[in-house]
Amino acid sequence: QVQLVESGGGLVQAGGSLRLSCAASGRPFSTYVMGWFRQAPGRVREFVAAVSRSGGSTYYANSVLGRFTISRDNAKNTVYLQMNSLKPEDTAVYYCATALVRAVSQKVEDYDYWGQGTQVTVSS
Numbered sequence: 001q002v003q004l005v006e007s008g009g010g011l012v013q014a015g016g017s018l019r020l021s022c023a024a025s026g027r028p029f030s031t032y033v034m035g036w037f038r039q040a041p042g043r044v045r046e047f048v049a050a051v052s053r054s055g056g057s058t059y060y061a062n063s064v065l066g067r068f069t070i071s072r073d074n075a076k077n078t079v080y081l082q083m084n085s086l087k088p089e090d091t092a093v094y095y096c097a098t099a100l101v102r103a104v105s106q107k108v109e110d111y112d113y114w115g116q117g118t119q120v121t122v123s124s
Contacts, residue, residue: 002026002113004096009118012086016122020081022096022115030054033099034072034079035111038092038120047106048094049081059104064090086122093117 008020020036035050049060049070058070069082079096097111105111 002098004098004113004115006094006096006115006118009094009120011121011123014086014088014122014124016086017082017084018086018120020083020094020096020118020120022079022081024077024079024096024098029072029077030074031100033101033104033110034070035097035099035105036070036079036081036094037097037108037111038090038094039117040092043092045095045108047108050099050104050106051079052104057104059106061106083120086120088122088124091120091122093119 003025006022036048037045038048039045047061051058051070051072055072067085072079095117096115098113099110101110
């Protein structure tokens, strides 16, 4: 069993920044890939970013490439999502999730545990 708790969401103006955190517990953190997904009202959950078990490899959705940075601290059992140059279309509930796969993945079905989500709202 894995528990994931996100934090850091909030309301920000377009062009601003936020840093999301996701603290994990329940199994060795360095054994799984970590991902961030988001879901806006009326839309399907979509991939945002993923980081490998060591943190040495990352993968991003085209919509956030160059603006968002995913990282992890295995000593603190925490994954981060630094979001810069935020746009109104980034407004969504953001979820972190774990995947017992060998490489970073953007597939929702590869992820087995999910946090409760944190709301990010970007005003224009």
